Amino acid sequence: MDMPEVFRSIHTGHAPETILRLVATGLFFFLLLLPLAGLSCDLIQAILNGSSDIMVPLLLTPRRLGLLGASIGLASAVAGAGIIIGILFMSALTTTRRNLLYGILLLLLALAGIPPYIHALTWSEAFHSAAAVFPGVPSTGWLISFWVELMALLPLSLFLSWIAFASVDTRLTDAGRIVRSDLQVLFSITLPLAAPALGAAFGFVFLICCTDYSVPSLFGADVYALDIFAQFSASNSPSQAFLYALPLLLVTLIVMIACRRGIRTLAQTPDWLPVRHGTPPYYPGWFLALQRGAAAMVIVQIGVLFTGLILAIQGPEALITSILMAQNELMFSLFTALLVIVISVPLAYAAAGELSRPGIRGAAAWTITLIPLAVPAPLIGIGMITAGNLPVLSAVYPGLIMPALVSVVRFAPFAAIVLFIQKRFIDPALFDAAAVFTRNRADTLTRISLPLYAPGLVVSAGILAALTLAELGATLIVSPPGHATITMRIYNYLHYGSSSDVAGLCMMVTVLTLAVSTGTILAIWALSRHFTTGTGKSGT
């Protein structure tokens, strides 16, 4: 008797992975759609109730258009400047020793884990001190908002710029160096080749900046995201706030889809953490000055942050006290970050394949992946609760997993896009070879797939951990009573005005992120060494 198709394929070998991949992909998109479904239910209910205000959010008044324009302008300027500084800084690090480069990248990741608002507060203090010495130095306004937002997002911009630079095959730049100056090679070869990943980096930073109201509002600049909150606060209606967020969503989608066109054309096959030796590039004086300027900005950013924090900490006893008081929050934050990585990375790994698909299916996958990125954080939380109220999902809410799930919804798309980029880099022939030569599927996974994907997985895990540690808006809404994250604690102290405790906790977040990411890198390095030794063939 003939076996049904599905059983036949299981019998012949590949179906279990296929099924697993399908399930994981399905789960990824299901999770992403969950809060949106919750918000949609609320919206439908509002329409059925005949809510008279439901059309109002869709009318873009001149005031709202102005805010939207200002938000787009600010986000474009911040993302553009961040990427330019990233290009200058990373172009200076092309032949840096690997260990030093790792150190810099880990520091950047750790700094990205500090909430932007804290960066902003240390800068506010710096401006105030500067105004005391140089009267007339402005301390509010768009220019200051731009600067502080740029500084707050600089660690992430630099990190993403590094990914873009690392995506360029050095053989291609070497081929250019033979016939043209290093500067011409940078502009004609490196940057065009890095452009897709740089575009994606621009998109990420643009997105984060566009949805942040905290930094601009601290410096008296009003943005569209603040208007969404004002409407939410006035109406207590998530569906209305969601409708208010639609224009921002549309802008984000346009920007990210434009970037996605670039991402899909990547055609390189590099190792993301290669040993990059070779003669350092020769750049003209003016370009070296720009590079040094960029490096100086990075140093100033780190300097202002740490000086601000250290000055605020009133002695080691105060630091130890604030750390001891926040032990539970610390454990919960770490647990949540770990959970987000554990859930997001495998799902994003599976979903990355869906993003590679051509046609409508691929476009739909991209759209679903990008939407949660532009939905304000508290709405994600509210949407998840609405969905969690369904009997079928009652196991997840309330529960320790819920804060992790909202971060998965908000940040797993980043991981999926990173892994999608990584997937574009890997020669498919390597997987074909693995299918032919390895003895079983576990071998293929542990010896071929995971090592090939390792850089992308590590980068994804790092970004997920940093963003999760700094998350507030959605976590606050769904955190189980009795459990709070370190960021929630920081914001609580912030309101109380205990700058010493805030500084102590921020220092702890930085040190902790550094320690955890260093530990992760070392563990993966040790594992990959183990597996490489296991094959007995590689390593030369």
Add this chain to the structure above:
Amino acid sequence: MMTDRNTTIAIGIVLVLVLVLATAFVIPGQHGGEEKERIVVVYTSVDQVYSEPVFRAFENESGIRVLPAYDVEATKTTGLVNRLIAEKTRPQADVFWSGEFSQTIVLKNENVLAPYRSLSASDIPARFRDAEDTWTGFGGRARIFIVNTDLLSPDRYPDSVYDLLDEQYPGPSIGIAYPIFGTTATHAAALYSYLGKERAHDLFAAASKRNIRVVDGNSVVRDLVADGQMAFGLTDTDDACGAVESGKNVTIIIPDQKEDQMGTLVIPNTVALIRGAPHPAEAKIFMDYLLDRKRESALVDSGWIQIPVRDIPPSPCVNVTGIKTIPLPYEDTFNALQPAQKDLTEIFIR
């Protein structure tokens, strides 16, 4: 041989992952050990530094464990209230303890609250209690000016909210928090209700035109005035008292206290029982504890409230004896809140 080791390691990794996931699912956050341990879930917008000691003291006294969920100023008070509304069909909280009243009335109107008249509240004047007993007010904070004494001499101290428009103070030297959020929104709503929409609109529109600094919260107003970045600003007594007590060169002025002036807004804390609360008995015990006269006194001592609703000594940080308040029922202020927020959004967010 090596493959066996690899498999062992792979299995080990998978086991760790499964364990982490299982922990997240199996420990559902608030129900752990419920059978042995009595718990009460309290959602609060009161700062953790003030509310946590109350919870700890309650735990020690009653043996009931408090599982708190805190709001933070940074989310513009959209956090817990919307969470409670979203949880309406499957309540997770037992008690809502708010630092003000308007969000509590929102919850009452959304049918999130259940009536409970606590015996501990019998000495609280009726105007601080909801007619249907869905909430009870206690311990208040007042809206006041915090003034930098290095920048302004006593003869130039502001004494009315109309001083926001006084030409002697440059606009950017005056600060308020966004009047769309938090207690500043409630204060603005009281002004809209008392002065009428037109006069209140004109007041805020003129202030906006003068480029007064609109900042990200009452604590930021306090910090900027204390740092000397602004001459004075409108904030809450708890924020201002913090700066006074930490020795900053600031003083507190209660606005509109003269005979022909309207008075200021005093905002009481409110506490309410959640409809369908999972632990109603414990919730009532907690509410009785919180509404007890001794607790109000302790909260004055801790610096969270300055104006008790009962006859107990007020905070020494600011003289509130005979404080004149805007003569409005809380419901009126609440009713003006949403239209005021919409109008102020048009004025201030542009």
Add this chain to the structure above:
Amino acid sequence: MIELESVSKIFGSHPAVNRVSLTIPDRAQLALLGPSGSGKTTLLRLIAGLETPDSGKITMDGRIVSSPDCMVPPSERSIGFVFQNGALWPHMTVADNIRFGLSDLPSGEMEQRTRLLMERTGILRLAARYPDEISGGEARRVALARALAPRPKTLLCDEPLTNLDRTLRKDLLRLIIDSVRESGACMVYVTHDEGEADEIGGPLIRFENGTVTGSGI
């Protein structure tokens, strides 16, 4: 003439090139033969200026171009380089890949030279195509045309025919040899294939563990 004097390059603790001294006369077509991992590619990269020697020096026509203290940029050494697998720039057409090294020429001359090289290497019909639209063999032809375009004095070939079938390798090797002869450049051709090395017809240097182990014709 290119001279290497006791040139060494160490990666970590591993000497990739160890005290190599070598003279490459003008117009010579030299084959560098050695197994994989013997340091041949590093030697070529040192000559090209893509690596800085840890000790020793390299001179070109009597001028020091590489030493631990002094490096002349690769683009100022008048060299052409054919990389393994071509290393064509994926964002440029075939014609743009070749044109890239001709920026100093006036546009008319640049077009003429590009066309000539494409004709010579049999890729004229591919001018408007992108690297991912051509075959492996065609890519090597483009890489050769690109390397020869700026009329280099020295052509460095790093196993340029790897992964091609025997017939194609033979044809392309002939094309490389003829093109280099025609251009009057000298050539250093790295290979691990004895047959290819013999085919070059010039001096043969045997290279192993980073050092020259023998030479002959």
